[in-house]
Amino acid sequence: MTKTSPTESVTLRVPGDVLSDIEIIAKATDRSRSYVHRAGASDLSDE
Numbered sequence: 001m002t003k004t005s006p007t008e009s010v011t012l013r014v015p016g017d018v019l020s021d022i023e024i025i026a027k028a029t030d031r032s033r034s035y036v037h038r039a040g041a042s043d044l045s046d047e
Contacts, residue, residue: 014022019033026036 022033022036025031026033029036
């Protein structure tokens, strides 16, 4: 497995409903909003 370095912070403006979904997932998985967003973004980068 290749080790990747951390990415720089990026601020995104998302619709309120998307943010609500991210917050729900974060709370249910005991993770931060940033963690949930990064996990989702990395999944999309392979497509």
